[in-house]
Amino acid sequence: MKFGVIRFPGSNCDQDCYHVPAAVLGEKAEYIWHKEEKIHHYDCIIVPGGFSYGDYLRTGAIARFSPVMKSVVEYAKGGGLVIGICNGFQILLESGLLPGAMLRNRTLKFVCKYVDIRVENVETPFTGELSHGDVLHIPVAHGEGNYYCDAQTLADLKKHKQIVFTYCDRFGKVTGEANPNGSLDNIAGICNRKGNVLGMMPHPERASETCMGSTDGRAIFESIRAAVKNGTFRMACT
């Protein structure tokens, strides 16, 4: 299978997002420059973290209008797998592929540390190799990860099982203390209603090898591979 990793000016997790599929999983991966207007033959698009366009205006607000995002939106609407990590999540929110928005962290501090997240939905192509309630030890690094949406949207997210990860303590208990940024209902990651687009603030690509201190993130990439190889989410895109 082939992963495509989008590169914006200011992306800084692109190499990690390339490294894990290519070197850890042994699959094909390619970078996609943000000026590309067509994206071809990818089984999964990764929108990596960083500070695209310097976070000017709002995080992800400018990247959303880069030429490649039009194709990413079409690709996602056609059922293609898209995972946005950190700034990638913010870009997916701004582009309307996922509902809600990010606010400044409640503490106003840039949070850079390992957190624990609980797997809330395993019926997605990103979590199929995990079990419900699994606790993943994965780092976060962001200043605006305080997820917000209105009450109706939150009810819809719950109703359609779109909350995929929540911040929890190491025993899997979702508590206020375990919430690093003030995120609504401890939300760490959500998917769209179809389940083919995931956004998450924690960085699974930074926790996929023993030398990184945790390998818990690898299951997310392995889930994507399994979903594609099972054929359920294989996709020929525009």
Place this chain on the structure above:
Amino acid sequence: MKAKIYVTLKKSVLDPQGVTVKHALESLGYKGVEDVRLGKYFEVTLETKDKKKAAKEIEQMCHKLLVNPVIEAFKYDLE
């Protein structure tokens, strides 16, 4: 024509920066501060002199780019 655009977080959205600034003002002795909200201010200069046209364009700009309607509200003056 110049548009002065004010963007703030919606009333329903907690503004953590505003809360921090309020606390800082209180620590300076300003006890009567009820609320502080931070926002963004844009000055957009347009070629047109037609107020109606300018208003339409500015609103489009706000909806498409300058404002995130999930969390932000805006108002503007034209001069």
